[in-house]
Amino acid sequence: MKNNPISIAPMMDYTDRHYRYFMRQISKKVLLYTEMVVSSTIKYASKDGRLDKYLGFSPQELPLCIQLGGNNPQELGEASIICQDYGYSEINLNVGCPSNRVQSGAFGACLMKNPNLVAECLLTMKNKVSIPISVKHRIGVDDLDSYEDLSNFIKIVSSVGVNKFIIHARKAWLQGLSPKENRTVPPLRYEEVYQIKKDFPHLNIEINGQIKTIQQISTNLEKVDGVMIGREAYENPWLFSEFDTTFYHQKSNPSSSREEVLLKMREYPQILKNLHLSPHSFIRHMMGLYKGIKGARNYRSFLTEKIQEKVTNEQFLNEFLELNSKFSKQ
Numbered sequence: 001m002k003n004n005p006i007s008i009a010p011m012m013d014y015t016d017r018h019y020r021y022f023m024r025q026i027s028k029k030v031l032l033y034t035e036m037v038v039s040s041t042i043k044y045a046s047k048d049g050r051l052d053k054y055l056g057f058s059p060q061e062l063p064l065c066i067q068l069g070g071n072n073p074q075e076l077g078e079a080s081i082i083c084q085d086y087g088y089s090e091i092n093l094n095v096g097c098p099s100n101r102v103q104s105g106a107f108g109a110c111l112m113k114n115p116n117l118v119a120e121c122l123l124t125m126k127n128k129v130s131i132p133i134s135v136k137h138r139i140g141v142d143d144l145d146s147y148e149d150l151s152n153f154i155k156i157v158s159s160v161g162v163n164k165f166i167i168h169a170r171k172a173w174l175q176g177l178s179p180k181e182n183r184t185v186p187p188l189r190y191e192e193v194y195q196i197k198k199d200f201p202h203l204n205i206e207i208n209g210q211i212k213t214i215q216q217i218s219t220n221l222e223k224v225d226g227v228m229i230g231r232e233a234y235e236n237p238w239l240f241s242e243f244d245t246t247f248y249h250q251k252s253n254p255s256s257s258r259e260e261v262l263l264k265m266r267e268y269p270q271i272l273k274n275l276h277l278s279p280h281s282f283i284r285h286m287m288g289l290y291k292g293i294k295g296a297r298n299y300r301s302f303l304t305e306k307i308q309e310k311v312t313n314e315q316f317l318n319e320f321l322e323l324n325s326k327f328s329k330q
């Protein structure tokens with residue numbers, strides 16, 4: 001299978017199904033990721049009929065990779081079968097999250113210290129399903145952060161046949177830094193990711209960390225197989241507006257203006273009418289749509305106000321489009 005060169009990173013509280021549906025009005029092609037779902041959550045939810053809460057998505061969101069968290073090979077293998085049956089395109093294992101909650105479960109970034117266990121988890125997952133399996137990890141953790149350590153991790157993990165690695169080009173400090181600080185304080189070390197691609201040319205190597213512009217994406221795609229974008233995709237979704245034509249040779253992009261995105265989102269609550277969505281559940285993800293253009297602040301305050309007023313969807317979206325037409329005349 002040919003690798004998808006651009007993806008939107010898994011982000012807890014951000015990349016839920018509503019955000020992903022919204023992004024699909026801007027690019028149909030980039031690979032989307034879910035938030036991390038812990039394998040034990042899937043296990044328990046499968047027993048009491050709550051799987052949809054954690055795994056449900058709209059077909060429009062495809063191609064879609066689910067990110068799993070966990071360290072129990074058997075449980076991850078069983079969760080993988082359920083995810084494949086749900087229709088996900090790929091499954092990714094989280095070996096990059098440094099939060100205390102995740103560390104107390106002994107998974108996420110601390111698994112970088114145990115590449116053999118990561119390999120065992122991935123092998124079990126791979127043997128259970130036919131869809132691609134990948135791993136997202138850091139460049140290193142704590143004092144285990146030399147190039148040799150990174151290279152050793154990839155050598156062991158790839159030996160079980162996993163061939164897609166998404167490398168967040170910063171190490172993580174497991175003690176003393178919050179998850180947020182772990183995304184800003186440790187310096188970016190892109191060169192090591194490029195070196196991994198040179199040393200493991202047969203593997204799909206993707207780079208992640210602070211990539212924010214089309215120029216940066218293009219430059220990176222000359223050196224590695226893929227680019228994953230996190231915060232910028234959330235804060236500035238319109239960045240992706242020409243990706244389908246620029247990077248995927250499509251004849252057109254899904255929406256030619258921000259207003260078109262809003263018009264499409266007006267249909268969304270109707271599409272998911274069984275879920276009885278509150279406006280807040282999807283409007284909150286649309287805050288960045290006008291980033292960088294005149295009137296963006298008015299747009300954001302309008303959204304915040306409406307979320308607080310708890311207006312109905314239809315009322316909200318009609319008022320919203322009216323406001324938007326004012327922006328477009330400015």
Ligand SMILES: Cc1cc2nc3c(=O)[nH]c(=O)nc-3n(C[C@H](O)[C@H](O)[C@H](O)COP(=O)(O)O)c2cc1C
Pocket residue numbers: 009010011012013014035036067094095096097136168183208209210211228229230231232
């Ligand atoms: C709010 C937030 C939540 C995140 N949650 C996850 C997660 O669930 N799993 C994961 O692997 N990374 C998570 N990350 C890290 C991102 O996937 C990404 O690796 C990181 O933000 C660096 O990329 P960026 O500089 O393009 O944002 C999260 C990041 C943010 C900002």
